Amino acid sequence: MFDFSELWAYRELIWVMVMKDIKVRYKQTVMGVAWAVIQPLTMMVIFSLIFGRLAKIPSDGYPYPIFVFSGLLAWNFFSSSVGTAGGSLVGSQSLISKVYFPRIIVPLSSIGVAMVDFLIASTILLAMMVHYGQALSAKLLLLPCFLAGLIMVSVGLGSWLAAVTVTYRDFRYVIPYMLQVWMYLTPVIYPLSFLSESWRWVMHFNPMYAWIDGVRACFLGLPIDLFGVAVSTVVTLIIFVVGLCYFARAERRFADII
Amino acid sequence: MKPAISVEGISKEYVIGNETIFGQSFREMVVGSLKSPFRKFRRLSERDARQDRFWALKDVSFDVQPGEIVGVIGRNGAGKSTLLKILSRITTPTEGQITYRGRLASLLEVGTGFHPELTGRENIFLNGAILGMTQNEIGRKLDEIVDFAGIAKFLDTPVKRFSSGMYVRLAFAVAAHLDPEILVVDEVLAVGDIAFQIKCLGKMRDVAGDGRTVLMVSHNMGTISSFCSRGIVLNNGNVSYSGTTEKAIEIYALDISGSIKKDISNLPFNGPGSVKPIEVQIKHSHGVGNSMVSGEDNEIVFELNAESNMDNVEMAFGVYDQLQRRIGIADSAAKRKSFQLYKGNNTVKCKIKKLSLGPGKYYLNISIRRGFELLYGVERCKEIEVYFGTSYKDEILPNRGPLIFDHEWSKAGKVD
Structure with a gap:
């Protein structure tokens, strides 16, 4: 099984690696950390124009920018976690073949970086809500629970993909498409009510549905789909345990085949 | 006393002839994958069963006592690097096990994990953390490290702008301030110019003198004979000798003699x-x-x-x-x-x-x-x-020129 005590001993390294990635990202840029704000804002504007204005996708009565941003925020966390974690081991080849540390730190620090982006984007969302005159809901206090769900799916799936990519580099090309398709299959830029009543139940099999929906519900004060959360929790736990176990088993061979 | 490292019957098997994407032409590859897209996938997962195996190490056992400095020597391909990788836990042995008593650090390469975009200071903290130091520890030793590397003026410059000498000096300085109880090192010691090499040597001697356990691999018989208290000779994945440094070097020399035919x-x-x-x-x-x-x-x-x-x-x-x-x-x-x-x-x-x-x-x-x-x-x-041979004590400095004078030293004056 997974050696959590060792991971705890190396906890500082995760932080150092996250800081490294963030620092490196904005080195030698004029705008610097401002990019962390500009990127999600631009994305929100584009989605608002295309889906909100042109395609007129409903947003449950909320201003579409806020609606789409609250969904994108959560989805982006998941997608950039899984996307970067997936390729993270292959990208740190030289580290892995030259020095020992718990390998899981590599995908975990990718997720840490995504977490920082999530926090920045959340602040932007709060500012936008103030701008649109949206009241903050007490449900915001539940946000950490949904975030925990998101993190667990990301860790499980991200570390599994990272380990598999070491052997089968094909996944480097598969992951981006998988994430893109998955996003459109999840109510991120459209509400669940957009689907016809007879099809909504299918969505419960998508483990991302409840977490994305939950994060949005916390920000906008929408009702929480408890059945969805229950199903997603089970699926997430399975992904988390299976992902970590696979990683722990595959870890022993990384240095030989990377 | 219980050994600091005890290696019990470790063997390491590698699969040779990995997937051969580059062995076939691009056209063959495309045509092949169109004809049967999953064959490649299947082959990758079955390769263990089908391909040739190669034992890089076979049943290697030895103990290293606390405070001992052991040199591992052997020809290219004798299994030194594999042994180092296993000892530093980068890879796991196929068979056998290793027991450590004490905190282990390994140094297989100078500057592992250095990021060119980060400044000298940031890299000290990053590299230190990767090598297993805590941020506190690095903070305490920062001045010492900077001083040792002699880069105080450039501490806040990205290392990509460093000269290669400054780069390796900084990298070595971080590694030299690692304080493990057991240190596993590859031939990475002598870096930089002569003045810095002498400094590195001094530092290594201090580490060795502190009663730390050191296991090093080197092709440089000088390093081995001047540092090590014991030598282990690897030959074709086996320990062919373990004992005094002089004897180990002798056996190694005979080994390389026989190898070039x-x-x-x-x-x-x-x-x-x-x-x-x-x-x-x-x-x-x-x-x-x-x-x-x-x-x-x-x-x-x-x-x-x-x-x-x-x-x-x-x-x-x-x-x-x-x-x-x-x-x-x-x-x-x-x-x-x-x-x-x-x-x-x-x-x-x-x-x-x-x-x-x-x-x-x-x-x-x-x-x-x-x-x-x-x-x-x-x-x-x-x-x-x-x-x-045993007539000279080597100080592991390269670039001393190809010649060795047959010389003697003395001091004029009173005869005692």
Whole structure:
């Protein structure tokens, strides 16, 4: 099984690696950390124009920018976690073949970086809500629970993909498409009510549905789909345990085949 | 006392002949994957069962006592790197197990994880964390590290703008301030210019003197003989010797001697070849083969084959370094010596007294003449490994030049 005590001993390294990635990202840029704000804002504007204005996708009565941003925020966390974690081991080849540390730190620090982006984007969302005159809901206090769900799916799936990519580099090309398709299959830029009543139940099999929906519900004060959360929790736990176990088993061979 | 490292029967198996994406042409690959897209996938997952296996290490066992400094030597491919990787836990052995008593750190490369975009200071913290230091610990040692590397002025400059010397100095400085109880090091010691190398050496001695357990791998017999209290010789994945450093070096030298078997009679040569060497060997007090020992007498034995009886045959050989520079020659004509050869095999010997060549790899050129007529000439026909015998204590500094003077030191004045 997974050696959590060792991971705890190396906890500082995760932080150092996250800081490294963030620092490196904005080195030698004029705008610097401002990019962390500009990127999600631009994305929100584009989605608002295309889906909100042109395609007129409903947003449950909320201003579409806020609606789409609250969904994108959560989805982006998941997608950039899984996307970067997936390729993270292959990208740190030289580290892995030259020095020992718990390998899981590599995908975990990718997720840490995504977490920082999530926090920045959340602040932007709060500012936008103030701008649109949206009241903050007490449900915001539940946000950490949904975030925990998101993190667990990301860790499980991200570390599994990272380990598999070491052997089968094909996944480097598969992951981006998988994430893109998955996003459109999840109510991120459209509400669940957009689907016809007879099809909504299918969505419960998508483990991302409840977490994305939950994060949005916390920000906008929408009702929480408890059945969805229950199903997603089970699926997430399975992904988390299976992902970590696979990683722990595959870890022993990384240095030989990377 | 319980050993700091005990290695019990470890073996490591590698699968050779990995997937051959590059072995086939791009067209074959595309056509092949269109015909049966999953074959490749299946092959990758089945390769363990189907491909050749290779044991890089086979049943290696040894103990290292606390405070011991053990040098691991062996030819290329003897399994040194694999052993290091297993000891530093980068990879796991296929069989066997290792028990450590104490905090372990390994140093297989200088500057692992350095990021070019980050500043010197940021890299110190990053590299330190990767090597297993806590941020607190690094913070405490920061001044010492910076001072040691001598880069105080550039501490906040991205390391991509560092000169390569500054870069390795900084990298070594971080590693040198690691305080593990057990240290596993590859041949990474001597970096930078001479002044810095001397500093590195001093630091390594301190580490060693502190009663820390060190296990190092090196091709440099000088490093091994001046640092290590014990030597382990690896040969084809097995421990062929474990004991005193001197004996280990001797065994290693014999091992490399035996390993180079180039058939000299098949080399392209100049001249008619009416006389040809069929074997060239070097004899010294530690054995016969392709190695020479500094400071001792070495005898080169040429086995020559002549097509007919001939007299006044002169012979010369030149010694070249790896950069093809001529280090010197020995010519029988210069010694007013010529030989009478008989049809068939003849043995000609040349004794070099108290060899003044420093350790390293050298090559021999041979020429055989009669007057001004070249009978046979060959270039780089033999590779020679020169190593320090026990007559010199080596200080592991490279670039000391190919020559070693046969010298003695004394101080004038009162005789005591």
